[in-house]
Amino acid sequence: MGRRQGLSVRLKLTLSYAGVILLAGGLLLVIVWLFLLRYVPVEAMNTTGGFMPGRHDLVRAFTPAVAWAFLFLIVFGLLGGWFLAGRMLAPLSRITEATRLASGGSLAHRIQLPGPTDEFRELADSFDTMLAKLEAHVAEQQRFAANASHELRTPLAISQTLLDVARNDPHRNTDEVLARLQAVNSRAIDLTEALLMLSRADQRNFVRERVDLSLVAEEAAETLLPFAERRGISLETIGDISVAVGSNSLLLQMTTNLVHNAIVHNLPEAGTVWVTTATGAGGVSLVVENTGERLSPELVATLTEPFQRGNERIRADRSHDDQTKTDHAGVGLGLAIVKSIVTAHDGVLTIIPRDAGGLRVVVQFPMGR
Numbered sequence: 001m002g003r004r005q006g007l008s009v010r011l012k013l014t015l016s017y018a019g020v021i022l023l024a025g026g027l028l029l030v031i032v033w034l035f036l037l038r039y040v041p042v043e044a045m046n047t048t049g050g051f052m053p054g055r056h057d058l059v060r061a062f063t064p065a066v067a068w069a070f071l072f073l074i075v076f077g078l079l080g081g082w083f084l085a086g087r088m089l090a091p092l093s094r095i096t097e098a099t100r101l102a103s104g105g106s107l108a109h110r111i112q113l114p115g116p117t118d119e120f121r122e123l124a125d126s127f128d129t130m131l132a133k134l135e136a137h138v139a140e141q142q143r144f145a146a147n148a149s150h151e152l153r154t155p156l157a158i159s160q161t162l163l164d165v166a167r168n169d170p171h172r173n174t175d176e177v178l179a180r181l182q183a184v185n186s187r188a189i190d191l192t193e194a195l196l197m198l199s200r201a202d203q204r205n206f207v208r209e210r211v212d213l214s215l216v217a218e219e220a221a222e223t224l225l226p227f228a229e230r231r232g233i234s235l236e237t238i239g240d241i242s243v244a245v246g247s248n249s250l251l252l253q254m255t256t257n258l259v260h261n262a263i264v265h266n267l268p269e270a271g272t273v274w275v276t277t278a279t280g281a282g283g284v285s286l287v288v289e290n291t292g293e294r295l296s297p298e299l300v301a302t303l304t305e306p307f308q309r310g311n312e313r314i315r316a317d318r319s320h321d322d323q324t325k326t327d328h329a330g331v332g333l334g335l336a337i338v339k340s341i342v343t344a345h346d347g348v349l350t351i352i353p354r355d356a357g358g359l360r361v362v363v364q365f366p367m368g369r
Contacts, residue, residue: 013088017081018074025073029066036062091120095127107135155188194333204344206247213242213251213286213365214277220255221275224263232269235259239277242284244365246345254341255286257334258361262290266358283367292358300353304339338363 094111101109110131113124159181166177221237228235244251255275262273276287335351338361342349347365354360 013085014081017084018077021077022073095124102131107131155184158184206250208245210243211246211248211251213244213284214239216252216255217275217277220259224259228263231263233263233266234272237275240279242277242279244284250341254338257338258288261334262288266290266292284365286363288361290358294357295353297353300351303351304335306333306336
């Protein structure tokens, strides 16, 4: 939008300073003038019989001095105001330069304004904090885009290879090729749905309502119980009524991902998953614990990153029959989706390795009202 060029802030401040100085100086001169006129007669005689200088002589003597005083005040006000305005606006110039660099794509620059805390320092610190968050967010999005491109390209490349092999070998078993294509296509569909779920959680475009986490936990456990039994995993659910505010479908997806992840990454046999809900003074909580291999804190800290699958980036080798509609752990987005859903509901996600092996995942939400 086009705008006409106006006066700079520095010039406006300079004129303001000069105007204040002129006004103050003019009032002072007027006061002095009135004071002198009050005590100086029109004319007076001295002791020798001559006349002393009167008001007319005072006017002739005072007027040039007033003119020079006003000229001095104008020059002093303009020069001093220009200097003071420059000193006052120097931090703003640094902030403007940082903004210009940020708009050009340089998010690594920081203002780091020195000096005591004032309005400009608070503005600069807030801007630096915003730049740091933006830089981290952009870096995360770039990593996510690169990983997503890689993950989406893999099933497409496999499908292309299978089709090329089938075309070059007309005697190959068609049923086998179709079965493998179906498995690869199912994986691509799961990955796409997971990406859409992650985007929906990040955008927070959902209707908020009162949701009982204990009922959500029971529903997720009932859905995944057959899957747990096939793997020889014991699934236990216990808890009190714990009401949070949010999307029932997203909170169910979050709980399902946590329980499914606890079942998949468990002991080869005789493993256990515990799902607990509770209400406390600080809000409501959902806790999912499981047995399994011992994990280092460094590895646990990376589990919520997209496409991270435990101790290595592996391809899921289980059949499609073992997967539920809500199965996103196989594409490495299960805990990433959980983190996004928790953040969208103003909650806190804590993942702790258990001493005996496995994980303890705690999700805390503000209490629903």
